[in-house]
């Protein structure tokens with residue numbers, strides 16, 4: 001160990017892991033099994049003091065910084081190769097104040113912990129659909145979930161951030177304290193520092209949820225999706241419409257309902273009536289079960305690649321492109337799963353200028369998601385997923401920053417648009433002029 005490494009270790013409350021140490025490989029492994037980055041050191045942070053020490057040490061030692069929470073960045077941005085990884089996972093505590101309807105959440109917590117703690121009181125805030133996703137990355141990019149149409153994105157529900165800046169300063173950031181930074185942290189990703197604590201507003205949602213899904217043969221797809229789109233336009237905010245084509249090659253459409261299931265059941269026959277379903281599923285479950293429903297399908301250990309788009313409209317041409325999945329007739333080898341999730345409602349109520357998160361007029365978010373195990377298929381899986389999503393791109397208005405993978409600067413431009421990107425660039429220049437935090441969907445201080 002060098003003197004600098006010894007000094008860092010002496011200052012830490014948590015542990016410093018070097019290659020070969022027990023726990024090193026576990027700490028650097030992430031959701032996408034393709035990612036095999038080997039940090040020069042990992043700081044397992046026990047608190048804000050450790051984060052400050054890690055940021056300062058990385059800068060003194062000129063090491064690239066990676067910030068890891070849930071490890072769900074599709075391309076493993078949280079884990080720097082040969083750099084210093086700020087591992088926030090030991091900082092996973094959630095404290096709920098039911099009377100004030102607030103949750104204080106440490107920067108390394110997973111969504112499942114937040115959901116579980118809040119649901120003990122019948123409360124929740126918007127969180128993503130898979131419980132092992134990190135609160136950190138999800139919230140900082142926006143945060144879409146089954147409650148967003150009713151209560152806004154996860155970032156819309158933040159009251160305050162505790163932030164460690166590139167200088168190692170600790171700031172409390174609210175709408176009134178450092179308001180420009182508050183704007184930037186509401187969708188601008190991990191560009192401005194390390195968030196060590198989020199404070200969220202919670203909502204009384206009860207504990208129940210309902211999922212309705214009907215599957216149809218693809219030859220009914222155009223009519224089914226037209227009807228599904230039109231039904232979505234009048235759907236209550238408790239519902240989030242979904243559509244997907246999975247490994248069975250069927251088109252599955254329906255909705256997730258958060259709240260009293262009886263109130264949602266009335267919509268179910270209208271989904272079935274969109275065509276001649278070959279399968280119907282109506283599942284009533286607890287909100288916590290819903291939030292863990294996809295944990296296994298979307299679990300760790302598989303190779304992964306994603307492409308996404310935001311769609312402001314879904315006309316017949318877009319429907320056709322969605323159904324064909326970049327092939328002539330919607331069939332073929334190694335086709336990714338494709339899905340649509342409805343936006344609108346409270347997401348669109350927030351004026352677009354209020355947050356760094358952009359594209360609030362989105363109607364549906366599209367994602368093409370490939371998963372496989374054989375490394376020999378890597379190149380083909382990438383190519384087919386790109387072709388599939390490429391066919392929908394002419395109908396897209398932008399992209400969600402948290403769905404970006406390897407698009408680089410072009411993806412960041414699509415995520416924010418020119419005006420927001422200029423404002424984010426100015427903020428970056430002010431808080432991180434050396435671009436110490438660049439392992440993210442990067443906003444460059446130089447523009």
Ligand SMILES: Cc1cc2nc3c(=O)[nH]c(=O)nc-3n(C[C@H](O)[C@H](O)[C@H](O)COP(=O)(O)OP(=O)(O)OC[C@H]3O[C@@H](n4cnc5c(N)ncnc54)[C@H](O)[C@@H]3O)c2cc1C
Nearest residue numbers: 069070071072073078107128129134136137138144190195
């Ligand atoms: C299975 C799966 C399901 C998903 N479902 C949804 C969903 O329902 N809704 C949705 O909106 N998104 C969803 N996503 C996308 C998800 O929001 C992003 O992948 C997000 O980056 C994951 O955050 P993380 O903390 O888990 O990832 P990490 O890889 O740990 O972090 C990603 C990046 O976020 C930044 N970061 C993380 N924590 C902090 C922090 N505390 N302070 C500063 N920077 C930080 C860093 O730049 C880091 O590189 C899903 C992703 C996966 C893989």
